[in-house]
Amino acid sequence: MRRGSIASLIGIGIVAGGIAAAVALALPWLPTPASREAGRIDFEFWFVVTICIVIFAIVAAVILYSVIVFRAAPDDDSDGPPIHGHTGLEIAWTIVPLLLVTAIGISSAIVLSKNDALGKNVLHVDVTAQQFAWTFSYPEAHGLTSATLMLPKDRSVQLRFTSLDVIHSFWVPQFGQKQDVVPGLHTTLHITPDRLGTFPVICAALCGLGHATMRSTAIVMTPAAFDKWLASQSKAVTSPSAGQAGKAVFADNGCAACHTLSAAGATGKVGPDLDKLATYAKQAGQSLHAFIRASIVTPNAYVQPGYPKNVMPQTFGTSIPKPQLDALVDYLAANGTK
Numbered sequence: 001m002r003r004g005s006i007a008s009l010i011g012i013g014i015v016a017g018g019i020a021a022a023v024a025l026a027l028p029w030l031p032t033p034a035s036r037e038a039g040r041i042d043f044e045f046w047f048v049v050t051i052c053i054v055i056f057a058i059v060a061a062v063i064l065y066s067v068i069v070f071r072a073a074p075d076d077d078s079d080g081p082p083i084h085g086h087t088g089l090e091i092a093w094t095i096v097p098l099l100l101v102t103a104i105g106i107s108s109a110i111v112l113s114k115n116d117a118l119g120k121n122v123l124h125v126d127v128t129a130q131q132f133a134w135t136f137s138y139p140e141a142h143g144l145t146s147a148t149l150m151l152p153k154d155r156s157v158q159l160r161f162t163s164l165d166v167i168h169s170f171w172v173p174q175f176g177q178k179q180d181v182v183p184g185l186h187t188t189l190h191i192t193p194d195r196l197g198t199f200p201v202i203c204a205a206l207c208g209l210g211h212a213t214m215r216s217t218a219i220v221m222t223p224a225a226f227d228k229w230l231a232s233q234s235k236a237v238t239s240p241s242a243g244q245a246g247k248a249v250f251a252d253n254g255c256a257a258c259h260t261l262s263a264a265g266a267t268g269k270v271g272p273d274l275d276k277l278a279t280y281a282k283q284a285g286q287s288l289h290a291f292i293r294a295s296i297v298t299p300n301a302y303v304q305p306g307y308p309k310n311v312m313p314q315t316f317g318t319s320i321p322k323p324q325l326d327a328l329v330d331y332l333a334a335n336g337t338k
């Protein structure tokens with residue numbers, strides 16, 4: 001091979017590789033990681049992308065060079081010289097991909113096993129998925145439930161999933177992993193959040209009409225702020241007489257997304273206006289407390305005229321611990337007086 005052709009090949013390769021690298025780097029393909037696991041996955045992603053760019057540059061260089069230099073002259077119908085086999089080349093194009101694929105396999109296995117390895121002092125969170133809501137429960141805090149996933153930074157967290165109906169899929173893009181939530185199976189996901197912030201919790205499996213609305217929020221807070229939140233919420237669970245308890249339960253279970261309640265600053269319009277609970281109870285011919293409790297525990301038993309059935313989740317009766325439920329009923333009875 002002439003010196004000039006090697007120089008041209010290298011030149012074309014650098015241009016092609018440069019363009020591919022620019023496309024890879026300039027576009028925001030992945031969100032900024034917010035967990036150690038996502039950081040490792042990002043490393044693996046870029047490891048593979050780098051290999052791909054190098055291979056692309058070599059292939060593009062050889063193709064473009066051949067197209068330009070070995071182009072047949074017009075009206076030249078002659079065959080090229082017959083070539084059969086090139087042992088050295090064949091060994092090279094077998095060994096090189098073998099090494100690359102093995103390297104990707106080994107590094108992926110290391111990332112997966114590191115991502116699955118629980119750290120010390122693991123925080124367990126029981127995640128319940130149902131059409132179309134997420135509920136997060138903290139066994140360490142008397143089963144406190146929340147519609148927002150509160151997490152401390154830099155602590156190993158194991159999410160344990162349960163589905164009450166169909167297959168859902170838990171996904172926080174910044175945490176870098178998806179986990180199917182399957183009825184009858186207990187799946188788990190390990191996360192070590194390493195960036196403070198608020199991130200979307202998305203259902204990534206088509207699970208019914210409300211699939212697109214099955215979203216929540218994950219908030220990563222400092223360990224001190226998390227402990228404070230846990231302590232204040234646990235207090236609400238264990239001594240429900242405290243006036244703030246019901247309000248906390250209302251906020252934690254996402255009621256404000258669908259209901260209006262002035263006392264809680266809630267302006268949802270999907271479900272009945274909770275400011276008017278007293279009027280609704282009278283229409284239903286029930287006492288206020290009994291009406292509120294039944295509407296939460298067995299929502300389809302009586303549905304306020306003008307609102308559809310099957311929209312209010314059927315499962316609050318089992319997902320909210322009794323002290324929290326009592327606090328919520330008291331809170332709603334005290335504030336829904338119109």
Ligand code: CUA
Pocket residue numbers: 129130131132167168169203204205206207208210211212214
């Ligand atoms: Cu749950 Cu889609």
